[in-house]
Amino acid sequence: MMSEVLILVLSFVILLAIGVPVAWSIGISCLLTILASIDSLAAFTTVSQRMATGLDSFSLLAIPLFILAGQIMNQGGIANRLIDFAKALMGGLPGGLIYVNVIAAMLFGAISGSAVAATSAIGGILGPRMKEEGYSNEFGAAVNITASTTGLVIPPSNVLIVYSLASGGVSIASLFLAGYLPGILMGLALMLVAAVWIKKKKYPAGERSSFKYITKTFLDALPSLLLLVVVIGGIVTGIFTATEASGIAVLYTLILSFINKELKISSLHQVFLGSVGTTAIVMLLIATSMSMSWVMSYENIPQAVSAALLGISDNIFVILLIINLLLLFVGTFMDMTPAVLIFTPIFLPVVEALGVDPVHFGIMMVMNLCVGLCTPPVGSVLFIGVSVANSTIEKVIKPLLPLYVAMFIVLLLVTFIPQISLWLPELFE
Numbered sequence: 001m002m003s004e005v006l007i008l009v010l011s012f013v014i015l016l017a018i019g020v021p022v023a024w025s026i027g028i029s030c031l032l033t034i035l036a037s038i039d040s041l042a043a044f045t046t047v048s049q050r051m052a053t054g055l056d057s058f059s060l061l062a063i064p065l066f067i068l069a070g071q072i073m074n075q076g077g078i079a080n081r082l083i084d085f086a087k088a089l090m091g092g093l094p095g096g097l098i099y100v101n102v103i104a105a106m107l108f109g110a111i112s113g114s115a116v117a118a119t120s121a122i123g124g125i126l127g128p129r130m131k132e133e134g135y136s137n138e139f140g141a142a143v144n145i146t147a148s149t150t151g152l153v154i155p156p157s158n159v160l161i162v163y164s165l166a167s168g169g170v171s172i173a174s175l176f177l178a179g180y181l182p183g184i185l186m187g188l189a190l191m192l193v194a195a196v197w198i199k200k201k202k203y204p205a206g207e208r209s210s211f212k213y214i215t216k217t218f219l220d221a222l223p224s225l226l227l228l229v230v231v232i233g234g235i236v237t238g239i240f241t242a243t244e245a246s247g248i249a250v251l252y253t254l255i256l257s258f259i260n261k262e263l264k265i266s267s268l269h270q271v272f273l274g275s276v277g278t279t280a281i282v283m284l285l286i287a288t289s290m291s292m293s294w295v296m297s298y299e300n301i302p303q304a305v306s307a308a309l310l311g312i313s314d315n316i317f318v319i320l321l322i323i324n325l326l327l328l329f330v331g332t333f334m335d336m337t338p339a340v341l342i343f344t345p346i347f348l349p350v351v352e353a354l355g356v357d358p359v360h361f362g363i364m365m366v367m368n369l370c371v372g373l374c375t376p377p378v379g380s381v382l383f384i385g386v387s388v389a390n391s392t393i394e395k396v397i398k399p400l401l402p403l404y405v406a407m408f409i410v411l412l413l414v415t416f417i418p419q420i421s422l423w424l425p426e427l428f429e
Contacts, residue, residue: 004299008033008292022335022378023281026342027051027288030295037298047291054290055283058243059165059172063158063286064279065246070114071275072253075263078224079121082107085214085221092208095198097130099191101140102147106187109151111227113158115373115381118148123388139197141389142399145381146407147190149370152336153363154183156231156249161242162286162337163362166293166344170358172242173235174425178363182414182421186367189406197402223256236428282337289341302346309350316354320415323347324368331372335380339369356418363421367411374400374407 011032015025027047034043073079083104090099101122109118123144130140152159155176164172209217230252231245240248257263263271296302309319327347330339344365351361373381376393386396414420 004033004036005301005304007036008295008299008301016333022338023284023288026285026292026338030288030291033295033299047295050291050294051287054287054294057165059161059241060283060286062161062243062246063282064275065243065250066113066156066158066161067278067282068272068275069246069249069253070117071271071278072250072257072263073108073111073224074117074121075257075267075271078111078253078256078260078262079104079108079125081217081221081224081260082111083122083125085217088209088214088217095135095194095201095203097126097133097135098140098143098194098198101126101130101143102187102191102194105144105147106150106154106183107221107225109148110154110156110183111151111224113151113156115148115152115370116384118151119144119381119384120388122148123385127389135203136201136399137389138391138395139399141385141391141396142403143190143194144389145374145385145396145400146403147187148381148385149373150183150186150190152370152373153179153186153367155179155228156242156245157366158282159336159340159366159369160362162340163344163366166341167348167358167362170362171425173238173428174359175362176232176235176242177424177428178359178421179366180424182363182367182410185413185420186370186407186410189410190403193402193406197399223259227252227256285335285337286341289338292338292342293345296342297345302349305346306350306353310353314354316351316356317416319350319354320356320364323351324364324411324415327365327368328371331369332375333378334372335378336366336369336373339372340365357422359425360418360421364411364415367407367414371404371407371411374404 008029012025012029015028016022020028031043031047034046038046083100086100086103086107087096090096090103093099104126105118105122108122109115123141126144127140131137157176157179160175160179161172164170164175227249231249234240234248235242235245309322312322313319327339327343330343348358348361352358373379376382382393386393
């Protein structure tokens with residue numbers, strides 16, 4: 001087994017190092033590993049079959065539909081309405097646009113389920129406005145980058161659906177409910193860091209909005225916010241499944257965009273093309289990651305890792321801390337979707353043996369990997385945020401550091417206080 005593990009790890013690392021895309025790196029390393037155990041025809045057939053069967057899941061159908069809903073939102077003016085509402089609430093505070101950035105990114109990320117969409121939409125709209133009012137471009141970009149990841153924890157979240165698949169069927173409704181408090185806590189922690197920075201820079205207070213204007217912006221944003229109620233409410237009450245909810249989300253956002261006159265029929269082809277491109281990338285990652293999960297299972301790697309971790313300690317706090325550190329390292333060079341699919345079957349049996357709830361572990365894992373989206377060298381949200389802000393990674397890294405610390409502290413709180421994740425799911429049982 002040791003030789004196969006070396007082949008898997010070394011080939012994957014080398015392929016990544018020479019610039020091969022993550023999905024291809026995973027698939028090729030799987031093939032090389034299995035070739036060491038069986039003949040070539042069987043190896044090629046097995047890897048192909050595992051990739052195909054890995055995508056044969058009704059739950060996975062929710063992902064392309066939520067991606068499509070996110071694309072429609074991005075084109076349909078929903079981000080503008082959420083920003084106006086957030087600005088009406090927080091714009092009168094000193095440095096108010098920073099708080100607006102966090103709240104708008106949380107709302108849009110939650111509704112769209114995409115950190116990349118939130119980063120590009122909110123950063124693209126607020127970035128120029130913040131420059132005009134004298135805000136630091138780099139700190140604004142850093143806040144936008146980190147705040148956008150909260151939408152991967154606050155439902156609906158494609159990554160939580162992926163975790164449900166990788167974990168063997170943990171309730172999607174429970175995972176969605178479990179994400180609310182940790183996601184909001186993450187947003188509040190980022191706002192706290194922003195408050196310290198704003199006080200240090202002595203930004204003046206903005207113009208306070210009237211109650212009438214706050215009410216108007218709330219009513220404008222209400223149809224978009226109701227999407228969360230419809231989707232999550234329907235899933236939690238059992239009216240429809242997560243997959244059916246994703247279809248309803250597409251229909252809802254499509255109708256809303258046409259009512260708002262922000263989306264034209266002539267531009268629908270761009271929306272569909274964009275969602276197809278994103279879906280293709282995500283599904284290829286899922287297919288190759290499912291293949292790698294099978295290869296690791298075939299080589300008994302999860303059992304070996306479990307025995308090694310439990311050999312270090314049987315203290316649940318020590319094990320969770322080790323897993324967090326390992327995932328933080330993994331997140332720096334691997335995208336979130338394959339990381340969830342590959343490492344859930346490895347770590348979940350270990351923590352379940354120590355009494356950790358799989359719903360709690362799923363939220364912990366996703367929050368952990370959110371940090372990786374904001375860190376070089378592979379962080380997709382980092383690169384999008386820097387690009388939107390017309391800045392460089394070198395300039396943005398320094399203001400990102402205190403925000404990383406805030407994210408890590410919240411991660412530790414969620415890790416070691418399970419009720420932050422489990423209170424809402426238990427309340428709705």
